[in-house]
Amino acid sequence: MSVTEQQQPGGGGNPDGDPREALHDRIAADSLTTRRDYLRIVTTVSGGLAVGGLGVAAGILQRHGEEPDGKAPAPKRIAAQLLPGESLAFRYPGDEDRAVAVRMDDGTLVGYSAVCTHLACAVLWRKDRGTEGELYCPCHEGVFDARTGEVTAGPPPRGLPKVALTELDDGSIWAVGTTRSGESIEAGLCRQLGDDRPDLAARIGCPGTGGGAEAPSAPDPSAATTPGRRA
Amino acid sequence: MTEPLEPVEPPRPAEPAGTRYPEYHPGSAHAELNRPVHERYPQIRPTSGYGDPRVRHTGPGPGAGTEQEPERSSKLTARLALAMSVVVGQLWALTEVVDVWMEGRTGTAWWGAGFLCLSFLVVLGLWLLDPKDR
Numbered sequence: 001m002s003v004t005e006q007q008q009p010g011g012g013g014n015p016d017g018d019p020r021e022a023l024h025d026r027i028a029a030d031s032l033t034t035r036r037d038y039l040r041i042v043t044t045v046s047g048g049l050a051v052g053g054l055g056v057a058a059g060i061l062q063r064h065g066e067e068p069d070g071k072a073p074a075p076k077r078i079a080a081q082l083l084p085g086e087s088l089a090f091r092y093p094g095d096e097d098r099a100v101a102v103r104m105d106d107g108t109l110v111g112y113s114a115v116c117t118h119l120a121c122a123v124l125w126r127k128d129r130g131t132e133g134e135l136y137c138p139c140h141e142g143v144f145d146a147r148t149g150e151v152t153a154g155p156p157p158r159g160l161p162k163v164a165l166t167e168l169d170d171g172s173i174w175a176v177g178t179t180r181s182g183e184s185i186e187a188g189l190c191r192q193l194g195d196d197r198p199d200l201a202a203r204i205g206c207p208g209t210g211g212g213a214e215a216p217s218a219p220d221p222s223a224a225t226t227p228g229r230r231a
Numbered sequence: 232m233t234e235p236l237e238p239v240e241p242p243r244p245a246e247p248a249g250t251r252y253p254e255y256h257p258g259s260a261h262a263e264l265n266r267p268v269h270e271r272y273p274q275i276r277p278t279s280g281y282g283d284p285r286v287r288h289t290g291p292g293p294g295a296g297t298e299q300e301p302e303r304s305s306k307l308t309a310r311l312a313l314a315m316s317v318v319v320g321q322l323w324a325l326t327e328v329v330d331v332w333m334e335g336r337t338g339t340a341w342w343g344a345g346f347l348c349l350s351f352l353v354v355l356g357l358w359l360l361d362p363k364d365r
Contacts, residue, residue, distance in 0.1 A: 019265070043354050054344045059337075
């Protein structure tokens with residue numbers, strides 16, 4: 001008997017010849033992967049995405065520099081000095097918050113999170129790229145503007161969070177605060193200092209504090225008024 | 232001169248009085264031929280796939296193996312296509328939710344999460360339109 005030849009009917013299945021049962025058996029027997037299975041899989045994926053969106057909105061992702069208790073990060077001395085054209089990798093405010101400080105050729109001091117916003121690779125300072133250097137992610141050719149932290153090329157979806165830096169008279173570099181992606185340093189500092197240090201927030205002119213812009217009278221690292229610039 | 236042979240159709244039961252179309256009974260008039268595929272063709276396994284023509288053309292018998300309800304197939308395809316389109320939109324929305332959360336716009340992130348949940352309800356509804364469909 002060839003493989004395509006039918007076996008003789010009989011012996012199980014549908015001995016009484018009920019056509020409804022025969023139809024049910026026939027439909028149920030085609031147990032190959034069907035579009036219905038794909039529809040169920042798509043529904044499951046959709047539910048997973050919905051749960052993921054709720055989780056993200058609820059805060060399962062950690063933002064750079066965000067403490068669990070919501071307090072402002074303490075100032076941290078990161079270097080004794082930083083010469084023009086050089087960069088420094090450090091961690092601020094926590095040990096897992098990688099950051100990079102760059103002293104540009106014109107003396108501007110900038111600091112950013114060193115975690116690429118694309119897939120969290122390390123962002124490097126490349127002085128030889130661009131007109132005045134670039135922050136470069138080698139994983140997928142992501143490029144960030146060194147002065148603003150915004151994306152200038154590649155796949156990163158948003159700019160780098162900033163790290164507010166200040167330099168004291170002795171040349172030491174201090175990290176005094178962090179911002180979120182796309183947030184200005186002033187807005188980030190005001191957000192972090194508004195609750196914990198209202199007096200300091202008033203001194204740097206945060207809205208709603210009733211104060212105005214005022215330069216620090218003492219070389220207190222936490223009293224930086226022009227972060228990101230040479231003091 | 233011989234005339235071309237016309238296909239000989241099997242005899243059909245007489246239409247009941249009062250109905251224009253007879254009631255349709257898919258499959259063979261011989262019940263033993265309507266056994267499940269794996270019984271009729273023991274060589275076909277559940278993993279054989281539709282590449283085996285005997286899965287789709289499951290004769291013999293009039294109507295055996297043909298699509299017995301074409302509208303059902305079209306509707307299922309449309310539901311699947313719609314659901315996949317919605318999921319593509321959800322993927323985009325999730326990236327936006329992550330972006331706005333990272334930028335600190337928590338309220339917008341919650342709106343995005345609501346959009347994701349609504350989209351899931353749409354897909355769930357597409358799935359539940361006909362849960363017994365195969």
